[in-house]
Amino acid sequence: MAGYTALAASELTAALVRPAAGPVTVVGGAAIDRTPAPVKDYAIRTFGENDKVVLQLGILAVLGLFAIILGLVSLRYRRLGAGGVLVFGIVGAAAALDRPDSAGLGDALPSLVGAVVGAAVLYFLAGKATSTGPRPRVEGTSGWSRRGFLTSSAMTMVAATGAGAMARALTGWRGQGAATSRDELVLPAPASPAPAVPAGAQLKVPGISAFFTPNRDFYRVDTALVVPKVDADTWRLRVHGVGVARPRTFTLDDLLARPLIERDITLTCVSNEVGGPYIGNARWLGVRLAQLLAECGVEPPSRGGRADQLVARSVDGMTLGSPVEGIMDGRDAMLAVGMNGEPLPFDHGFPVRMLVPGLYGYVSACKWIQDIELTTFDAYDPYWVKRKWARKAPVKTQSRIDTPKPFARPSAGTVTVAGVAWAQSRGITRVQIRVDDGPWQEADLAAQDTVDTWRQWSYRWRAAPGGHSLTVRATDATGEVQTERRAPTIPDGASGWHSVFVTVT
Template sequence: MAVRTSPKWWVRFPLAALSGLLAGFAALAVAELVSAAVRPESGPIVAVGGAAIDRTPAPVKDFAIRHFGENDKLILQLGILATLAALAVVLGLIALRYRRPGSAGVLLFGVVGAGAAISRPDSTGIADALPSIVGAVVAAVLLYWLIGRLTTPAATSDAGTGAGWDRRGFLIAATAAAVASAGAGTLGRHLNDMRGQNAVASRTALKLPAPASPAAPVAAGAQLKIPGISPFTTPNNAFYRVDTALVIPKVDATTWRLRIHGKGVTRPLTLSFQDLLGRKLIERDITITCVSNEVGGPYIGNARWIGVRVADLLREAGVKPPSQGGPADQLVARSVDAMTIGSPVEDVMDGRDAMLALGMNGQPLPFVHGFPVRMVVPGLYGYVSACKWIQDIELTTFDAYDAYWVKRTWAKKGPIKTESRIDTPKPFARPKAGTVMIAGVAWAQHRGIDRVEVRIDDGPWNLADLAAQDTTDTWRQWSYPWKATAGGHTLTVRATDLTGQTQTEKRTSTIPDGASGWHSVFITVT
């Protein structure tokens, strides 16, 4: 009589591990499908990732931005997936020996995902827990079923006697699970994408009106024709992005509303997008900078923004700046994903072109840059001014409330420091001896650049040639023709703003109020 024996350990263990992975895949796929009925942000990867971002120490976040740039969120999500895959393998192996406890262990991860979802600042309540819970239950049942196929006796060809394991049953079950999970995940992703179609349609239909106060033409000579230098205007698709959103909010401009309220507000306002379009629009070239920008870093860009002055709206709401006796010294902007950004009221009402921006470089704001409305404040780092996807402005005090980044050890106020950067030649470049053009950008938003100096090795400082100054709110290009000699050389740059403040040599990290120091590059002249 032929008897099928149990598979050897080198067969059982990989199949048990595969069972765990299939269960994990099913959990995420089902959660994606359920999140389509709740909201995309309630999915476990997004919820756990968001919770991880909120709880990550500021130096670690700064490290991630510095080393991974705009891929920091992708790296986080891949890390979460890798961790879940490893845990799924472990649970599959446990279930091989302890079928019920191993399968039940999957439910614990559903609890973790559910807890993360409902703990998020933008949580809509208990419904946000459903994707993680339903996904975990399905995964637990699936793991129990698959492991059962590894341990269930298989019928023999003689008299129906059974022994060993159900190879055919396992293969059918595993294949069916994989196909069903892929289908559920694909459908869930499609439905989640469809949720944003109204937002996409509202942006597509938007035609920005001509501003009542247009930007002056860019000053002649503001853009140097030097290969390798940053363009004066940064294209939208090249503009830096630093935020905490794992899912880019897609907000329908036709249903969007902005509320202005709080301390010192005598006439609270609720404004629609059309209300903003109907007000006096201004258009300005403004350079914005992220506080996570290291010396010589890429997180800075210049764009032509169109929007409504924040000061006009605040005055309409009855707000007075502290210098005029107003009781509120902090404006807290809240986004649709519950990010909070605190700005000094005095700064946004002191005459600078602080605005609620609706457009960027002649187009409606891209979704990644805050459509339908975001804040832009010249002279302040983004973490205290550049709230994307804004929906609420509350007037309060710095003593009464700490915004998101301030709670994570960043300074309450973030004026941009005077800085400069060498764009060309790049670090470790190997130019030929002769005239080498050193060029880059310098910035001191809302103060302006007065001069830029370049030093070769430990030699004297040499005045660079400045491009035309467009406005004090934009960066300024500079160049210096250098008679390069063979060998290794260190090139260093520093800038002085129009207040007479020279960029400091002292190196500091980005925490708590922005990096400082001179930017240097080492090259080898051949």
């Protein structure tokens, strides 16, 4: 009960100070930052987009276990039990002050207030729960009173539950400004619309991925335990650093007043295993990043520029490092404000995110971006590079079988095998299928939208009864054939051929 009250008090304080400073959030963020990359990769692979929920439940389970231990200790040693609660408050406060997005000493208040309240409640309830029977009397107690203990417990639970409800209400109220700013945002028409998607880019094959991934289904992989709710009216983007002759700060209105481009771009997460789900295709609306940098006086290294790395920072402190040359080499790198015809969802970076075709997300797709610093790769290591991921991460040529699913049981006869292949910034020119250990067969390619989007493919297989292994590989426009060599996602993306096993009946 004391632990529950401590959490409620801390969350109520966080709602008043800053919701992101709640103890579960800051301790969870600290745990993510200190988790080795292979463990993070395992969590994403095992739990998918539920990895953060699993982490939060784990933190609460640990807190619950220690609350039980401290409760038992307090039946004999009230001061020691209460002191244990204060230690947890100090840990939470230290985690809050150590966060990259820490707003200062105020972020320590939720953990400290919760600890003080929890310690006081534990000391009080332990006194009410201590009998004068065979156990040694605890200092300051006056004997057992069932009615007094139950009455105090009920009052404690009611007060804690009320504080928790008030915390949720206040947090929701504080997020209303951001929600309203998104609801009221009207996106301008693009000065450079996306070319029409060719007829035939979407195959009519049951089970194949949709050419455009709906926003609600688009993958989300990031380290934010609480999705930032940024008010578009107060959002600012600062551009500065090495070689920036004219540093500037932009508002969202500044960006929307510029000529916007609209492009179809497939994004891929470096945590995507061979055949994995962390890839999606969308129509993005935004400002051409290379043009904005040029107006600030930035030159790429090939033209004498002093900076070779662009470090993007989000409102939650995440840092991503992108090669300046790759941003300014003519590809459609952008600061996106729209996704599939609407303002960015909060999960995907509202009000502004960055994306660079052809690079994995961890070096290019900064969500909730608020700062762009030009520097060098030698001078600064962003978040993932510090954790032994590669500095530069071009997307590898990959392909995936969408249908039939692994361990499917299709009927003998003609079976359509289909899926997607991608090599952003290069494009796909060939896809081949192999049945068991037989020869490679040419698959039929759907129409290609652009080199920055995935390409669908299909193959009509005359399936004989029995168990069969289906394998796919792709070739990109440079002539590079997708490698068979299996590699894990760390340090620069997985590689290998995707296979599924089916039983034909």
